[in-house]
Amino acid sequence: MPMSRREFLSAVSVTALGLSATACSSDDGGGGGKGGTVRFGYIADYNGASLLAVAEQRGLWKKHGVAVSYKPFVNGPIQIQALGSGDLDYGYIGPGAMWLPASGRARIVAVNTLTFADRVIAKPGITSLAGLRGKRVGVPEGTSGEMILNLALGEADMTMDDIQKVAMDPPTVVSAFSAGRIDGAGINYPLIDTIKKKVPDLVEVASTEKTGGNFPTAFVAGQKADRARDLKVVRVLQEANDWRAAHPEEAVAAAAKLLKVPVATVRSDASHVRALTTADLVAKTKDGTVAGWLDAMSDFFVKTGQLKKSPGADSFYAGDVYTEAAG
Template identity: 60%
Template sequence: MPRSTIRHAFTALPIALMLVLSGSACSGGSTGDDDTVRFGYIADYNGASLLAIAEKQGLWKEAGLTPQVKPFNNGPVQIQALAAGDLDYGYIGPGAMWLPATGKSKLIAIDTLTYADRVIAKPGMKSMKDLTGKRIGVPEGTSGDMILNIALEKAGMTAKDVEKVNMDPSTIVSAFSSGRIDGAGFFYPAIDTIKKKVPDLEEIASTKDTGDAFPTAFVAGNKVPEGKNLKVIKVLQQANDWRHKHPEETIALTAKMLDVTEAQARADASHVRTLSTKDLVAKTRNGEVDAWLKKLGDFFVRNEQMDDNPDPGEYYDGDLYEKAHGE
C-alpha cells in the first residue's frame, strides 16, 4: 500500500471522530498540568488491566490525580484524540507503534508483550496462498494489519495479492461471521466472539509463531508536561507490579471493569506476557526495549508505513521511565 494511502487512512479519521469526542467526558480543552488524567484504552486485558488496578488500589488518588477513562476500538483512533487535545494518554498495540515513531505521540511505558494477533480464514483455507484474490478485513494501522502484512511477507506475497478491506473491529466480527469477507487480520479476544458463530475457522498465521517480541505500550500527547507524565508513569509502574504479583486478582478486576466473565478475561490474558517494572527498567537500560522497537520499525519501513526508522530514543522516553522507578 502506498504511503499516501496509509497516511490518508490515519488523517481522514478525525473529522467525524472529533465531533463526537468534543462533547464527551474526555473533552476539556488543551492539555495542561492539572490533576485530571484523560486516559483512553482498548477494552481488553492489555489495555484495561492496569487502569482497573490503579482505580481499585487507589493509586490515582495517592498520586494526587483524577482519572477520566474512555474505551476506544483501536490505538490509531486514540492517537488522533491525543493530537486533537481530547485525551492526555492512551494505550496502543504493536501494530500502531509506527505512530509514535513518526512523532504523533510520545511512548512513556511498555505494558506487556502480546501474542494475540492472527490471520483467520474461512473453514478449509489452510494457507496464505488460499487467500489469494480473497476479501480480507483489517483495521488498518493496528496489530491486525501488522500480522496480515507479516504473513503476506513470509508467504512471498504482497497486499496486491489479496483484496484488503479496511474495517473497524466490530464490522470485522459481523462481516466474517456472515461470510461477507473470506479472512481477516485480527486479534483476540474479538476472535473468540467470531468463533461462537464460526467455530471451525482457520488460524493461518500468528504472532506467536514468529519468535519476535510484540510490545504493547502507553502513550502520551506531545504537549503533556513531563511532570504529569512522571506521575502517571509511577501509577502505571505500581499497577504493573501489582498485576505481576496478583494475576488471578487482576483477571477478576479486569473482568469487572470490562463487564465480561472471568473466564473470558482469563482467555484473553493467556495471550499476554507480563513483566515486572524492575525487568522493564533493566530491558530499557540494556537496550532490549529499543531492539524490540527498532525491529518493528524496520517492518514498518518495509511495509511503507514509515519513510525511515528513527532511533527509539526519539519517541520512547526510557529515561523518564527509569526515573519514575527510582523515585
C-alpha cells in the same frame, strides 16, 4: 446470521466513544482536561484495560495525586488522533500502531506487555495463507491486525496486491467475518473468541506466536511533554504493573469488572500476554532491550511503507521518564 448489536457489545465491551468509565481522586493535580483531570484512553481488552482497572481498584491514582477519567476506544490509531487534537492526555496502543509514535505523532511513556494475540484467520475450508489469494480479507488499518497480515504475506511470498484488502474497524471485522461477508481477516484475541461463537471452525492461518520476535504494547502521551505529570502517571502504571504481576488472577478479575465481561473471557485473553515487572522493564530500558524491540518494529514498518525511515527509539520512547519514575 450477523450478531445483534446488543450481543456484540456484550461480547467485546466496545462501547460508544462518547461513554466513559471514570475513576477520580479528590486531587485536581496532574493537569489535562477540565478541572485538571487526566483523560486516559484504553482498548477494551486485557492488555488495554488491566492496569487501569488495577489502578482504579487499588486507589493508586489518589495515592499519587492524580484525578483521572477513562474512555474506551476501538483501536490505537484513533487514540493517537485524540492525543493530537488535545482531546486525550494518555492512551494505550498495541504493536500494530507503534509506527505512529515512531512517526512523531506521540510519545511512549511506558511499555506495558509483550503480546502474541494477533492472527490471520480464514473461513472454514481455507487452510493456508495462499488460500486467501484473490479473496476478501478484512483488516483494521494501522493496527496489529494489519501488522500480522503484512508479516504473514511476506512469509508466504505474497503482498497486499495478492488479496482483496477490505479496510474495516475491529467491530465490523467481527460482524463481517461472522456473517460470511469476508473470507479472512487480520484480527486479534479476544475478538477472535467472539467470532468463534459464530464460526467455531474458523482456521488460524498465521500467528504472532509463530512468527518470532517481540511485540510490545505501550502507553502513550501527546508530543508536548509535561514531565511532572508524566512521572505521576507512570508511577501509577508501574505500581499497578507490579501488582498485576504478583496477582494475575485478581488482575484478570479487576479487568473483567471494568470491561463488564465474564472473568473467563478476560482470562482467555490474558493467556496471549507476557507480563513483565517494572524492575525488568527498567533493566531492559537501560540495557537497550526495549529500544531493540521498538527499532525492530520501526524497521518492519519501513518495509510496509508506513514509515519513511526508522528513527531511533529514544526519539519517541521516554525511557528516562520510565527509569526516573521507578527510582
